[in-house]
Amino acid sequence: MTDQRTPVVLIHGLWLHSSSWHPWMELLDAEGFAPLAPGWPGEPAGLLDARSHPQAVAGVGIADVTEHYAAVIKALPAEPVLIGHSFGGLIAQKLLGLGLGRAAVAIDPAPVKGVKPLPFTQVRSAFPVLRDPANRSRAVSLTAAQFRYAFGNAIPQEEADALFEAYTIPSPGGPLFEAAFATFSRRSPVAVDTGNNHRGPLLLMSGRRDHTVPDVVTRAAYKLYGESTATTDLKQFPDRGHSLVIDRGRRAVADCALGWLARQGITGRSDTAGS
Template sequence: MTDQRTPVVLIHGLWLHSSSWQPWTELLLAEGFAPLAPGWPGEPDNASDARSHPETMASAGIDEVTEHYATLIAALPAAPVLIGHSFGGLIAQKLLGLGLARAAVAIAPAPIKGVAPLPLSQLRSAAPVLRNPANRTRAVSLTAGRFRYAFGNAVPRQESDALFEAYAIPAPGRPLFQAAFANFSRSSPAAVDTRNTRRGPLLLMSGRRDHTVPDVVTRAAYKLYGGSTAITDLEQFPDRGHSLVVDQGWRAVAGCALGWLARQGITGRSTTAGL
């Protein structure tokens, strides 16, 4: 019997393991969806192994990650909803622009080509990678202190440290370099088809205390969609940082996403039959 549930593909960003989506997958299952939280290309099955073998993820760039998820989507019984965080939000936007998803939620998404603001906090968050050109071909780890600045600045230190221990993994440097120089490249992999009028609805979310993807960056991305008649919405969380999908307040973010999907007519039971 064909599964009639609406598929949801959860796409994580840099420095978090795919297991960080577990609370979301449990909630989505309870809401009648069919969630999947696959890792990036080469990502080991658990955070411990990922820390022990960073070389398995070192070569992944934006195009490779996009193709990885596009292949997974092609095997699904129906067009999925995409929920992406950070660089996962950028990948979700690319896939939506390509017409491979029913809808997308991009949470604190990494900047797409055309986004101009470059706040100091964003530069500081990316500094462990961008300060060394050799990191283009490496997977780079954060310390607990750098994780607190980049992810956990809006939660107590104890919670930030617990999230670091549970989910932090090395991240490939290549996507950060690609995004950082996107506006200087005619064919940047960080480019998204923001003018596509036939794509599904898109929700962009931001945390106003986010150091890694500050609210002004997400708002700039939102403005780039002004030339499309397709639905594009923006939701801002005043007291949230980059850890908003994994910290103690994750359920409010998930609830907002589910409420928005419901307003688009998208629930756990699929009413469409494929891509």
């Protein structure tokens, strides 16, 4: 029997393993969706394997990740909803602009080409990678202190440390270099078709205490979609940081995404899924 549930593809960002989506998958499944959370290309399925074999993702770039998830989507029985966090939010926007998603939720998304604000906290969060040009072709790990600043600044130290132990893995440095030099590249892989009038609806979410992707960066991305007639919405969460998809407050974020999807006419079981 064909699964009639609406697929949801969950796309993580740098330094988090795909298993970080497990609580979301449980919720989405309970709501009648068919969730899946594929890792990035080369990412080992197990957390410990991913930590032990950082070379598996070294050299992976944004185009590689986009193509990887595009292949996943094309193999699905119906057009999926895309939910991405950080660089996963950027990838979700790229895929939606290419017509490869029914709708997308981009949470604290890495900046698309054309976003001009560059707050100090964003620079500091990326510095562990960008400080060494050789990291462009390497996989790089965060220390607990670096994770605390980049992800866990809006939650208690104890919780930040627990999340670091539960979900972090080495990640490729290339995407950060590609994003940092997007302005100087005519064909930057962080470019998104923000003017597409025929794409599905898009929700951008931001944590207003986010260090890695500050709220001003997400708001600047939102403005870039101003020329499109397709639905684009913005939701800001006060007192939330970059950990908002994995910390104790994640349910409020997930519920917001589900409520927005329902307002777009998208539910777990839908006769129009894939239409």
